[in-house]
Amino acid sequence: MTESRTAIVTGAARGIGAAVAQRLAADGHRIAVVDLDEAACAGTVDAITAAGGTALAVGADVSDEAQVSAAVTRIADELGAPTILVNNAGILRDNLLFKMTVEDWDLVMGVHLRGSFLMTKYAQKHMTEAGYGRVVNLSSTSALGNRGQANYSAAKAGLQGFTKTLAIELGKFGITANAIAPGFIQTDMTAATAARMKVDFDDFIKFSAEQIPVQRVGQPEDIAHTASFLVSEGAGFVSGQVIYVAGGPKD
Numbered sequence: 001m002t003e004s005r006t007a008i009v010t011g012a013a014r015g016i017g018a019a020v021a022q023r024l025a026a027d028g029h030r031i032a033v034v035d036l037d038e039a040a041c042a043g044t045v046d047a048i049t050a051a052g053g054t055a056l057a058v059g060a061d062v063s064d065e066a067q068v069s070a071a072v073t074r075i076a077d078e079l080g081a082p083t084i085l086v087n088n089a090g091i092l093r094d095n096l097l098f099k100m101t102v103e104d105w106d107l108v109m110g111v112h113l114r115g116s117f118l119m120t121k122y123a124q125k126h127m128t129e130a131g132y133g134r135v136v137n138l139s140s141t142s143a144l145g146n147r148g149q150a151n152y153s154a155a156k157a158g159l160q161g162f163t164k165t166l167a168i169e170l171g172k173f174g175i176t177a178n179a180i181a182p183g184f185i186q187t188d189m190t191a192a193t194a195a196r197m198k199v200d201f202d203d204f205i206k207f208s209a210e211q212i213p214v215q216r217v218g219q220p221e222d223i224a225h226t227a228s229f230l231v232s233e234g235a236g237f238v239s240g241q242v243i244y245v246a247g248g249p250k251d
């Protein structure tokens with residue numbers, strides 16, 4: 001039987017984060033549903049509690065050190081020391097390089113890289129004390145390069161290096177760190193990309209599915225399933241890996 005642990009999932013108000021939160025709750029863990037706006041976490045928290053699980057809504061901007069520190073302290077007090085962390089919060093500010101503003105570069109780096117750094121820095125204290133931990137970072141196939149995403153692809157590639165370094169530094173404390181690099185997943189984020197490109201979302205999904213070997217786009221549950229494996233106790237010898245969940249090979 002799975003030991004019940006406290007798991008933090010960032011950006012869990014919707015999309016992939018919401019699915020990961022619900023899956024880890026179904027696996028028996030207590031979930032801190034972290035997102036920018038605490039009220040926006042209610043849907044995920046209600047879904048978890050309706051299914052018999054335990055969840056806490058926590059409002060925090062992952063790129064703000066004071067908010068991260070306060071959030072992790074509150075989570076430890078109310079749910080118990082967090083030993084699972086899924087760094088999922090993310091934003092897009094796509095543009096071609098020559099049109100990309102410094103602000104859009106900094107914002108994307110702030111949420112993905114600084115955010116994952118801060119969350120991990122504050123959570124790892126509890127993991128090292130417990131002698132056990134699981135960190136999962138959300139990278140992307142865009143880490144391999146993607147037109148219009150100089151900021152996002154740099155951040156997602158950076159997260160892969162961050163993940164491998166965490167694995168090296170924290171392994172001796174019983175902590176693993178891995179990254180999931182999703183391909184096209186059907187969420188508000190990809191809907192926003194379609195809108196920006198001025199294409200109908202259903203057409204975008206159909207066209208994208210035709211390019212993917214398994215002939216469909218991904219769903220948030222595809223990522224949740226992979227996260228469930230990576231945070232499981234049995235995955236303790238899997239560390240520093242990047243798993244592309246993209247319906248076909250990428251690397």
Ligand code: NAP
Nearest residue numbers: 011015016035036061062088089090140182184185187189
């Ligand atoms: P989404 O639907 O846009 O959800 C992202 C969530 O993160 C939102 O609830 C958002 O809150 C929250 N968030 C943004 N900035 C935050 C901050 N500073 N602090 C706390 N929470 C914050 O995105 P998604 O598609 O589920 O993507 C989840 C993760 O997977 C992201 O890291 C993304 O880059 C990655 N990913 C997605 C895809 C895909 O195809 N969808 C592919 C590869 C990788 P607000 O609603 O308030 O903005």
